[in-house]
Amino acid sequence: MTQAAFFVLTALADEPRHGYGILREVEELSDGAVQLRVGTLYGVLDRLTADGLIVLDREEVQQGRLRRYYRLTDEGMRALSAEAERMAAGASAAKQRIAEGRKAGGTPPVTGPGLAGGLA
Amino acid sequence: MTTLLEARYRTVLRLLPAYYRRDREEEMVEVYLWDVDQETQDQSRPTLGEVASIAALAVRSRLAAAGAPRRYALLGSAARNFALYAVLLQAAAIVSDEVLRVTWSATRGPREWDVFLTGFTGSGPLPTVVAIAGWVLPLLWTVGFFALVHDRRRLARAAVLLAALPSLWPLIEPLVTEWPLSAPYFVTANALFAWLPTLALCAAYHRDAPPAVLPVGTPGLAFLACCVVTGGSVALLPTMADLAWAPATCFVLAALGWLLLRTRRAESGAGSGALALASLGLLVLAVRTASLILWLGLPLPSVYLAGALAQAGALTLLVVALAVVARRDLAPR
Numbered sequence: 302m303t304q305a306a307f308f309v310l311t312a313l314a315d316e317p318r319h320g321y322g323i324l325r326e327v328e329e330l331s332d333g334a335v336q337l338r339v340g341t342l343y344g345v346l347d348r349l350t351a352d353g354l355i356v357l358d359r360e361e362v363q364q365g366r367l368r369r370y371y372r373l374t375d376e377g378m379r380a381l382s383a384e385a386e387r388m389a390a391g392a393s394a395a396k397q398r399i400a401e402g403r404k405a406g407g408t409p410p411v412t413g414p415g416l417a418g419g420l421a
Numbered sequence: 422m423t424t425l426l427e428a429r430y431r432t433v434l435r436l437l438p439a440y441y442r443r444d445r446e447e448e449m450v451e452v453y454l455w456d457v458d459q460e461t462q463d464q465s466r467p468t469l470g471e472v473a474s475i476a477a478l479a480v481r482s483r484l485a486a487a488g489a490p491r492r493y494a495l496l497g498s499a500a501r502n503f504a505l506y507a508v509l510l511q512a513a514a515i516v517s518d519e520v521l522r523v524t525w526s527a528t529r530g531p532r533e534w535d536v537f538l539t540g541f542t543g544s545g546p547l548p549t550v551v552a553i554a555g556w557v558l559p560l561l562w563t564v565g566f567f568a569l570v571h572d573r574r575r576l577a578r579a580a581v582l583l584a585a586l587p588s589l590w591p592l593i594e595p596l597v598t599e600w601p602l603s604a605p606y607f608v609t610a611n612a613l614f615a616w617l618p619t620l621a622l623c624a625a626y627h628r629d630a631p632p633a634v635l636p637v638g639t640p641g642l643a644f645l646a647c648c649v650v651t652g653g654s655v656a657l658l659p660t661m662a663d664l665a666w667a668p669a670t671c672f673v674l675a676a677l678g679w680l681l682l683r684t685r686r687a688e689s690g691a692g693s694g695a696l697a698l699a700s701l702g703l704l705v706l707a708v709r710t711a712s713l714i715l716w717l718g719l720p721l722p723s724v725y726l727a728g729a730l731a732q733a734g735a736l737t738l739l740v741v742a743l744a745v746v747a748r749r750d751l752a753p754r
């Protein structure tokens with residue numbers, strides 16, 4: 302699953318959202334790290350719809366403009382849960398390795414240029 | 422009332438195919454204009470990034486997006502087949518050519534070997550770098566082919582982009598050196614032969630596209646067969662072998678085989694394969710013709726001329742036959 306697809310599914314996990322709502326939610330969820338363009342968003346929505354992970358929830362017309370709300374399907378929720386668990390397992394393994402590394406030999410050696418003479 | 426910004430967004434959205442716009446345009450305009458002040462709308466424009474993302478979506482929705490109409494699905498399939506067959510042809514032609522050249526130079530005594538090495542080292546740093554890149558980079562067609570058939574799309578894209586680079590050098594050389602452009606028809610046809618498949622691969626094998634599948638045999642067997650044909654055609658008939666000879670021979674035999682296979686399997690709906698081969702045949706025919714033009718006005722051995730003309734004739738007939746098959750298969754039902 303791509304990062305964009307993961308965040309779009311996450312944005313829809315609690316309630317149905319429309320296109321703009323998804324864009325803002327993805328930005329917020331990722332602390333601004335993922336800023337989807339509209340073309341990218343609709344590419345992701347097309348793919349997730351084709352895979353049966355999201356469906357159209359309802360349509361509204363506001364001030365003459367069409368607003369479509371999307372929601373997760375059961376399969377989408379399962380796919381998101383599986384991906385979240387996979388990521389959590391990876392993060393947990395990384396944390397464990399870091400802790401083991403610290404216990405075994407302190408902090409890893411610094412290999413950068415260092416402060417020549419500054420702290421000697 | 423439609424503002425200038427809305428009109429500009431709608432103009433950008435016209436890049437998308439009509440079926441997609443019918444379904445999505447109003448919704449996308451709503452997203453674009455959501456948090457833009459009515460008063461500032463006439464001073465704003467779509468950003469370059471927004472235009473680029475719509476352009477990418479436009480390519481994707483024409484080349485096998487989910488739910489695309491039949492003609493776009495066929496177009497996507499044809500573009501993918503075209504890229505796959507062309508990359509295979511390039512890979513086999515380059516490998517056999519380079520193996521034959523090294524073998525020839527290494528087995529004809531030290532003088533031939535020196536001549537071969539001088540091609541890389543004889544004339545200053547820039548020509549040396551160009552000669553080495555021109556020798557090494559095209560080998561990446563093979564990497565691109567195997568990456569593609571094993572569904573490693575990013576690797577395939579990177580490999581063919583690098584492999585196609587040397588074909589641009591003859592066009593760039595007059596701009597950065599004092600050498601004039603030589604053989605313009607041939608270098609243009611050759612650059613198209615490298616870059617059209619490369620662009621087709623980059624555009625048509627996007628994330629949602631189905632994987633590359635050869636119509637018959639395994640990838641290794643297909644590559645080996647093409648290498649044997651391209652190498653064999655040069656080794657058996659060296660007097661006829663110019664730069665177009667090996668790929669043209671391979672294409673003629675492969676296209677004949679494809680037509681035969683199609684007849685025996687009585688396949689219908691193979692139109693995208695026929696369209697892909699017809700397009701590739703046209704490209705090979707352009708290279709064939711351009712390499713013949715290269716020698717016009719010079720006293721040529723009649724055997725070479727006969728071989729080149731026979732190839733051009735066979736390519737023309739095959740392109741027409743494939744176009745007829747494609748037209749019949751692609752006709753709306």
